[in-house]
Amino acid sequence: MKTVSSLLDEEWYERYKSISRLNIRSSIYDVTNRCNLRCKGCFFFSSGEDKVAKEEMDPEKWENFIDNEKKRGVNLAILIGGEPTICLDRVEAFYTRLSTFCATNGIIKVPRDRFPHMMVGISLWGDEEDEKVLRGKDTFSISSKNYYGDPHAYYLYTITPKQIGKTERIISKIRDVGVKVHMQLLSNDEGVENFFWTKEELEDIRAEMDGMLDRYPDTVISSKYYHEIITTGKMLDRTFGWGECPSVTEPTDRREPRPKSLIGFIRWASDLKTMHRCCTSETRDCSICKDGAAHMSWVMVNKRAHMRSEKDLHNWIEVYEMFAKLYQFIPW
Ligand code: SF4
Ligand code: SF4
Numbered sequence: 001m002k003t004v005s006s007l008l009d010e011e012w013y014e015r016y017k018s019i020s021r022l023n024i025r026s027s028i029y030d031v032t033n034r035c036n037l038r039c040k041g042c043f044f045f046s047s048g049e050d051k052v053a054k055e056e057m058d059p060e061k062w063e064n065f066i067d068n069e070k071k072r073g074v075n076l077a078i079l080i081g082g083e084p085t086i087c088l089d090r091v092e093a094f095y096t097r098l099s100t101f102c103a104t105n106g107i108i109k110v111p112r113d114r115f116p117h118m119m120v121g122i123s124l125w126g127d128e129e130d131e132k133v134l135r136g137k138d139t140f141s142i143s144s145k146n147y148y149g150d151p152h153a154y155y156l157y158t159i160t161p162k163q164i165g166k167t168e169r170i171i172s173k174i175r176d177v178g179v180k181v182h183m184q185l186l187s188n189d190e191g192v193e194n195f196f197w198t199k200e201e202l203e204d205i206r207a208e209m210d211g212m213l214d215r216y217p218d219t220v221i222s223s224k225y226y227h228e229i230i231t232t233g234k235m236l237d238r239t240f241g242w243g244e245c246p247s248v249t250e251p252t253d254r255r256e257p258r259p260k261s262l263i264g265f266i267r268w269a270s271d272l273k274t275m276h277r278c279c280t281s282e283t284r285d286c287s288i289c290k291d292g293a294a295h296m297s298w299v300m301v302n303k304r305a306h307m308r309s310e311k312d313l314h315n316w317i318e319v320y321e322m323f324a325k326l327y328q329f330i331p332w
Contacts, residue, residue: 007313016313019320022329026076027069028267028279031084031091037105039125039135043281044082046189052276053269062093065272070097073264076327079103082270085110091118101327103156105135106143112150119328120153122179125186126160127170134160134192140173149178154221154326156292160186161201162194164208171212175219182221182326183209184292185230189281197290206231221332223322225315230295236305236312240294242286246301247279247294260301296323 005013033050035042044050056062069077077098084091085108094100095118102110106122125131128138147153155174159167167183174181185205188195197205209227213220233240246261252275253261267276276282280291299306299319306316324330 002307004307004313007307007310012314012317015317015321018330019317019324022324024076024324024327024329025073025264026078026262026327027074027265028078028080029094030081030268030270030276031079032082032087033270034086035081035083035105036086036107037083037135037137037139040192041125041134041186041188041190041195043187043189043284044080047281047283049269049276049282050082052282053271053274055270056272059089059093061272062090063097066093066097075099076101076329078327083108088114091115099328105139106146107139109146117152117328119326120147120150121156121182121326122147122153123158124155124170124174125158126163127166130160130162134195144173144177147177147179152328154180154182157181157183158186159183159205159209160195161197161205164201164204167205167208167212168215171216171219175216180221180332181219182292182322183212183227185290187280187284187288187290189284202231221322221325223315223318225299226292226296226319226322229299229319230290230292235298235302236308238305240286240289240298244298245278245286245289245294246297247291249275249277251275252277262297262301 004016008016033055038045077094077100079091079094079100079102083105084102085104091102092114095115101119101121103121110120122143124140125134131138157170171181186195206227210224213222229235238244244259247265248261249266250264267279269276279294296319299316300323303316306312325332
């Protein structure tokens with residue numbers, strides 16, 4: 001039988017050892033149902049997830065809930081919404097108890113005196129024109145001032161089909177702001193015309209993402225295997241979708257057979273009682289899902305399948321390292 005140590009040389013084995021001791025147990029929290037934007041294609045609003053639960057307003061209930069999450073074994077809180085920065089007291093309740101990542105559109109600045117080391121992922125949907133069409137404003141012009149040179153922030157750049165051939169301008173702008181960038185693909189949950197992916201476009205964007213990683217290695221946090229997985233929806237000989245997705249809320253998961261999944265994963269609504277189906281839209285068609293975190297996690301929970309060759313195991317390590325960097329478990 002192939003073992004990890006028999007497949008790796010000394011350097012790769014050291015890399016493997018540093019991630020294998022991490023034991024990341026994440027869950028996702030809707031901090032609020034409100035947002036200061038209304039983007040076309042926002043999975044939260046388009047699937048009505050903002051209406052399924054009434055926001056809990058009592059700060060003590062949030063604190064008790066987070067304490068219980070910690071007891072449940074969660075060691076990474078991923079805060080989404082709505083826009084978490086509208087409710088900084090709740091964000092602080094997480095931050096003072098757990099490793100915390102906060103997704104934001106970057107319009108409200110997270111005050112660094114209150115949250116000195118919290119990783120902030122700033123959403124960016126293409127260039128200025130795309131952002132105006134999809135989000136109603138050019139958020140980059142605001143977020144880039146709020147997070148200039150911030151070592152604990154990165155752009156989560158959602159690439160749309162209209163970005164093919166244009167990503168370098170965005171990546172170099174982000175480099176000039178002095179923060180990192182991670183790329184993912186638009187899933188187009190609201191069917192905005194001309195924003196669906198074709199097979200050819202996915203091939204083109206894969207090559208472009210590889211090129212960005214080669215040319216901007218100090219800015220782009222990514223891996224070519226991740227680019228392959230997210231653009232093809234294939235991992236080894238398997239196809240991504242409902243039957244394979246690892247990011248399904250564990251207590252509600254009735255799939256048979258149950259695929260390898262994130263242990264103890266729950267996506268909680270803001271009433272602190274309701275559980276959403278998965279890490280993204282309740283109503284999304286899994287066959288077109290491009291969710292970056294779900295694809296990364298798909299690789300991460302399937303280590304054994306990647307032990308068929310040295311190259312496959314290297315790919316697995318690179319994706320795991322990418323995830324660990326994005327959530328600050330290892331340095332950039
Ligand atoms: S900023 Fe985020 S939460 Fe708000 S509408 Fe846009 S995608 Fe949705
Ligand atoms: S929509 Fe995406 S993340 Fe959600 S269950 Fe389907 S494949 Fe998984």
